Amino acid sequence: MNTNEYNRMAEKMKPKGQCLKHCMNAFLYGGAIGIFAQIVLEIFMNIYHCSEKEATPMMIITLVFIACLLTGLGIYDNIAKNAGAGTFIPITGFANSMSSSALDSKSEGLIFGIGSNMFKLGGTVITYGIVSSSLLGVIRYVLTLFG
Amino acid sequence: MSSHFLGNSCLIENVYIASAGLTAGMVEAQGPLGQKFDKTYEDHYCGEDSFEKGERKMLQDALNFCLQKAKKKDKDIDLYIGSDLLNQNVTVSYLMRNIARPAFNVYGACSGFALSNALAALLIEGQCIDNVVTLVSSHNATAERQYRFPVEYGIQKKDTTTFTATGAVATLLTNKPTNIKVESITLGRIIDYKQNDPNDMGRAMAPAAYDTLMTHFHDLNRGFDDYDQVVTGDLSQYGHELLKEMLAQKKIYPKNYDDCGCLLYDIHNQDVFQGGSGCACSALVSMSYFYEKLLNKEMKRVLIVSTGALLSPMMTFQKETIPCVAHAISLEVVE
Numbered sequence: 001m002n003t004n005e006y007n008r009m010a011e012k013m014k015p016k017g018q019c020l021k022h023c024m025n026a027f028l029y030g031g032a033i034g035i036f037a038q039i040v041l042e043i044f045m046n047i048y049h050c051s052e053k054e055a056t057p058m059m060i061i062t063l064v065f066i067a068c069l070l071t072g073l074g075i076y077d078n079i080a081k082n083a084g085a086g087t088f089i090p091i092t093g094f095a096n097s098m099s100s101s102a103l104d105s106k107s108e109g110l111i112f113g114i115g116s117n118m119f120k121l122g123g124t125v126i127t128y129g130i131v132s133s134s135l136l137g138v139i140r141y142v143l144t145l146f147g
Numbered sequence: 148m149s150s151h152f153l154g155n156s157c158l159i160e161n162v163y164i165a166s167a168g169l170t171a172g173m174v175e176a177q178g179p180l181g182q183k184f185d186k187t188y189e190d191h192y193c194g195e196d197s198f199e200k201g202e203r204k205m206l207q208d209a210l211n212f213c214l215q216k217a218k219k220k221d222k223d224i225d226l227y228i229g230s231d232l233l234n235q236n237v238t239v240s241y242l243m244r245n246i247a248r249p250a251f252n253v254y255g256a257c258s259g260f261a262l263s264n265a266l267a268a269l270l271i272e273g274q275c276i277d278n279v280v281t282l283v284s285s286h287n288a289t290a291e292r293q294y295r296f297p298v299e300y301g302i303q304k305k306d307t308t309t310f311t312a313t314g315a316v317a318t319l320l321t322n323k324p325t326n327i328k329v330e331s332i333t334l335g336r337i338i339d340y341k342q343n344d345p346n347d348m349g350r351a352m353a354p355a356a357y358d359t360l361m362t363h364f365h366d367l368n369r370g371f372d373d374y375d376q377v378v379t380g381d382l383s384q385y386g387h388e389l390l391k392e393m394l395a396q397k398k399i400y401p402k403n404y405d406d407c408g409c410l411l412y413d414i415h416n417q418d419v420f421q422g423g424s425g426c427a428c429s430a431l432v433s434m435s436y437f438y439e440k441l442l443n444k445e446m447k448r449v450l451i452v453s454t455g456a457l458l459s460p461m462m463t464f465q466k467e468t469i470p471c472v473a474h475a476i477s478l479e480v481v482e
Contacts, residue, residue: 003340006393077299088303104298
């Protein structure tokens with residue numbers, strides 16, 4: 001049996017993906033996080049009388065804190081296993097990527113462990129976040145020159 | 148020398164299994180073979196302060212059980228052959244620094260069990276040495292960390308993923324007759340079927356298992372009927388089905404073929420995706436379930452084909468495909 005024949009056979013027998021279920025889960029969990037974040041935002045704005053500009057970062061910090069806490073307690077990965085993109089895409093996913101890397105590397109110490117490995121997974125997001133925002137900045141600048 | 152190589156296989160006449168020590172993690176303890184292990188642990192740390200030390204502790208305990216059962220001391224052993232999954236084989240090396248005896252580290256990824264035992268069998272059969280302890284270990288958290296993602300990283304895994312078994316097995320092989328002997332070995336070739344998904348190792352390894360099985364049968368002029376049971380190491384559900392399909396295309400429909408990855412766990416009720424993988428997978432199943440069946444004479448001869456995917460994350464990121472290997476070892480009841 002050559003490689004092509006094997007691949008054809010393997011594709012045919014592949015465990016059936018649960019795309020629809022994953023999409024639904026992502027929608028529900030992601031939506032739930034969104035609703036929760038909105039509630040937190042409303043609480044900061046209406047109960048603590050913050051402006052929206054002040055309340056937004058406070059809401060983000062609250063979500064990041066909860067995601068990190070759940071990661072430390074070993075609960076986050078169990079939720080994420082079902083939620084998929086629902087917990088991966090919001091800021092909670094980024095918080096989890098950093099806190100899980102930090103937790104994993106704590107046995108190698110503060111400098112070579114936590115310090116250097118914390119951005120192991122999140123680093124890509126930061127690098128390309130900065131690159132793409134710089135590019136957009138250039139485009140915006142060029143556009144303003146013409147108009 | 149009484150043994151002789153036939154192709155890549157060799158019949159072995161004077162190598163016996165004296166004892167085995169088995170330790171396993173919590174998920175394995177909840178599986179169908181949970182009661183058969185000498186010791187199980189409640190978490191990944193095994194009472195130590197890092198996962199790596201936990202894995203070492205597990206291997207040390209397995210070794211202690213093995214030696215205790217055979218009434219031997221660690222200094223009585225001529226050679227230790229160890230295989231684990233971590234870079235530079237640190238589990239075995241760091242354990243062996245406390246035991247001042249010669250030690251080989253061998254790496255064959257998840258094929259470590261058959262690889263180390265095949266080497267030990269060849270050395271004893273060649274009358275080079277009298278006894279060898281083989282050490283095999285894998286640990287879910289240390290392997291995940293090294294090969295994939297941080298343990299607590301929340302990610303949805305692919306349906307084809309396998310679950311690295313946490314466990315350690317020490318086996319004492321000797322030239323003094325016991326009830327169970329190593330009957331034959333087949334050394335595997337490295338096979339690459341151009342698979343590149345590190346989350347689908349069953350699919351990558353099935354062709355290597357097929358190659359070794361066919362080589363074994365061809366070299367020794369045997370078939371599935373010559374064994375009470377034939378098992379592959381850690382192809383798990385999907386890989387196991389693929390191998391059966393490859394055999395079916397050659398008009399071979401074995402009833403006595405299974406996979407250790409499917410036997411170690413209750414794959415329908417435990418959260419282990421397609422089933423188990425890792426060096427400990429084939430080692431734990433072989434030295435608990437099958438060893439017991441052989442001791443009770445419920446089976447006479449079993450063939451264990453341990454499979455290994457020889458990948459590293461660096462090579463995967465460089466878009467390389469995954470070379471795989473499978474080594475086979477057969478155990479038989481001494482009449």
